[in-house]
Amino acid sequence: MIPTVLFILQRSGGYLAGAKVDWISQHVVFPEYFRELFYKTGNIFPQFAAEIGGGQNIYNYAYYGLCNPLYWIAYLLPFVNMTDYVQVLSLLSGMADGVLCYLWLGRHYDKKYSFFGALVLVLALPVTYHSSAQIMFVNYIPFLILAFIGYDRYCRTSKYGLLTGSIVMMILISFYFAVGGLAALCLYAASGWRKEQASSLGVFVKCVWHQFYPMILGGFLSMFYLVPVFFAMMQGRSGGAATAMKKLLVPDVSLHKFLYSPYGLGVGCMAVIAVCTSVFYKKCREKWLGMMLAVVVIFPLFVWVLNGGLYVRDKALIPLIPLVCYLSAGFFQRIGEKNMRGMTVLSGTVLGALVLCLGAGDVAAGERLVLYTELVVCGAALFISLKGRAARNASALVMTVIMAAGCLVQFSEMKDGLVTEDFAGELNHAQTARTVERILEEDDSLYRMEVRGDDEYNKANQNRVLAAGQNLTTSYSSVNNAFYHSFRNELGLSKSTRNNLMEDTVDNPVFLRFMGVKYLVGQTDTGGYEKEGSVYKNGQAAPMFYLTGQTITEKQFESLSWPQKQLTLLENAVAGDEDGELVARLEPVSLVYAGDDEEQKITVDSKETVTKTIPLSQAASQDTYLFLSFSIHNLDKKKDVSVTVNGQKNKLSGAGRVYYNANEVFHYTCAVPAGTEEITIEYGAGHYEISNIQCFFGREDGEKQAGLYRDILDMSLEKRGDGYEGTAHALSDGWLITSIPYDKGFHIYIDGKETESRRVNKAFLGAQVTEGRHEVRIVYEAPGWKLGLLVSGIAGAVLLADWVRKRRKKYANADFKI
Secondary structure (H helix, E strand, O other): OHHHHHHHHHOOOEEEEOOOOHHHHHHHHHHHHHHHHHHHOOOOOOEEEOOOOOOEEEEHHHOOOOOOOHHHHHHHOOOOOHHHHHHHHHHHHHHHHHHHHHHHHOOOOOOOEEEEEEEHHOOOHHHHHHHHOOHHHHHHHHHHHHEEEEEEEHHOOOOOOOOHHHHHHHHHHOOHHHHHHHHHHHHHHOOOOHHHHHHHHHHHHHHHHHHHHHHHHHHHOHHHHHHHHHHHHHHOOOOOOOOHHHHHHHOOHHHHOOOOOOOOOOOOOHHHHHHHHHHOOOOOOHHHEEEEEEEEHHHHHHHHHHOOOOOOOHHHHHHHHHHHHHHHHHHHHHHHOOOHHHHHHHHHHHHHHHHHHHHHHOOHHHHHHHHHHHHHHHHHHHHHHHOOOOOOOOHHHHHHHHHHHHHHHHHHHHHHHHHEEEHHHHHHOOOHHHHHHHHHHHHHOOOEEEEEEOHHHHHHHHOOOOOOOOOOEEEEEOOOOOHHHHHHHOOOOOOOOOOOOOOOOOOHHHHHHHEEEEEEOOOOOOOEEEEEEEEEEEEEEEEEEEEEEOOOOHHHOOOOOOOHHHHHHOEEEEEEOOOOOOOOOEEEEOOOOOOOOOOOOEEEEOOOOEEEEEEOOOOOOOOOEEEEEEEEEEOOOOOOOOEEEEEEEEOOOOOOOOOOOOOOOOEEEEOOOOOEEEEEEEOOOOEEEEEEEEEEEEOOOOHHHHHHHEEEEEEEEEEOOOOOEEEEEEOOOOEEEEEOOOOOOOEEOOEEEEEOOOOEEEEEEEEEEOOOEEEEEEOOEEEEEEHHHHHHHHHHHHHHHHHHHHHHHHHHHHOOOO
């Protein structure tokens, strides 16, 4: 009932049970994209995401449910909107958490206390919060608990099917948190270790192998998925941070690691006291489990390991919550049955209070007051439980009330962060989807097309493909193509969001032209596009595949300034080792600030956005591009800074943001018509300084630009969606140039013979081509895919052989009677 009530509270008032940022732009969009890709190609294990981020390894998006079997069920339900499906799935997952946890604990404790132990899980802030936020943080928990049940079953019967299968499901659903899930299983298994199992080295090794090999087998069965995921992360993971080893060994008892945050354990004070009290038990399973759990939680080294060595973030502790539930149920039963001395409870309470108070030093005064109040109430409840025969469950009841109150406070605070039904309808507007489909039907060549709206709309739309074949330049994922990500930064594209992982929607007319964005649907004021109804078309957008001999070297390209690089890409391909012709066509222009000094330093200190019209030192003599850049020094580092020029927005995130975007130099590229004498600048609220202002007019050479695309390839996407095929007619020896981000997984076949793939234009796929007509085939194979499939195949063979062995042994020992 609890997940149902919380779900109704979320949906009330015209909201969805999903958050505005990641939920609507990733957790719903990617499963829908995987489903549509399956419908288009019939390939349930695709290798390549052609439509997103210019075209990338699909395992860059594996975190969002690529091989989640629960999403495969949705493939059978094309009439069900994925937004609705994900909400219902999260609701059912929350229900399963409580029921399964109750069943698991019921095998160890009385039903009454198992019920209260299960409430610790159901009411934990990460579980209630992330059911509608970062759903991968919690959607694996039902299978984690099934793994605990499977382990208990394995210990009783030696049957490990449930254990191994649950581990496979947990990994496929959320590989990142499966690390913590496996750690929780290992702690649970190790806590039940018996002294006789270590009587000798041989017995010890045999017992360890027998105890853990079903878990190992589950991991190896998942290698078809984990190996390509690992290779993808090695090539394109962003957002990690180096951590000094000394810091990893210093205990950390930060309050939000335990309480009041959905990015830690998020349990109540009573549950923390239960864990601390278990340390003082006589030798038993709960004592060893409590001690090991405390060490893992307190020392950052273990948190760093659970995060895959990327950083130290307490979110990795979420899979350990079931162990807290186990210790809490035992704690409540010992109190209820008077099997625990008062001194033991007092010691655990003092230790728990000491840990929490030490960790509260850096939190706000109001939060400390809440903590102290909760500790007093918990202490009083424990005293009543020990002394009052009629109130032995006071501690469990108080814990339930406090955690329920915390959930309600959290829900009231996150309500404004939920997606409204109106906004979700706008994102999935049927008319917009029909417009995209119509364009794709009328123009069957390869190009890119993006849908535009306001800032909130664009941020939610970065991964949204409304129809198969709608290729995007944008991507928002924890893993991206590293070459493409660096290229966007090197080119000086505007950064309109605070998150460094977002490859934002941009209005840069040079970049859109270079990337072959032929159509824009919806709101836009980007230069170079002509309006045709609700669609904007750029007839000069670059082809996605072409042949050219008009090249410069990478060394030449790197010597250029950021505006020169943009113009050069419209005239030359960066490929080969022979220097090409470079012509600088930038005309310096100044911004005229009345009353400012010669250095043109501007200090902004405002609580609201200020819009100004700034004259230029000279008017544009022809239709041209305006290139503007300046440095930003944020004087209030806790807050974001944004400046918008002619509708193009740049943002510098506050220093404390998780994915700090480091956008300390704002770049703008605007198409301006002849006669332009001024620009419009919107200074966002904040306290910051602008300096080192540089401004230029610039234009590409039309003749050179036309010569660059002398031979356009006739290419199309392969039926399985993992590459392209078509024909090329080269008038002379030259280069095959694409705007597909380069990746080691690409294989290029020309006339059936594999040709070395090369990185061109700094970040894109290319190859050398000889004169003549050629059949071209480009195939993508995710690095590590075959290796992972081989390992999973071997693990499957071992599993089958073990099953056959057990069956033969069973029938060999059977007593048949005639």
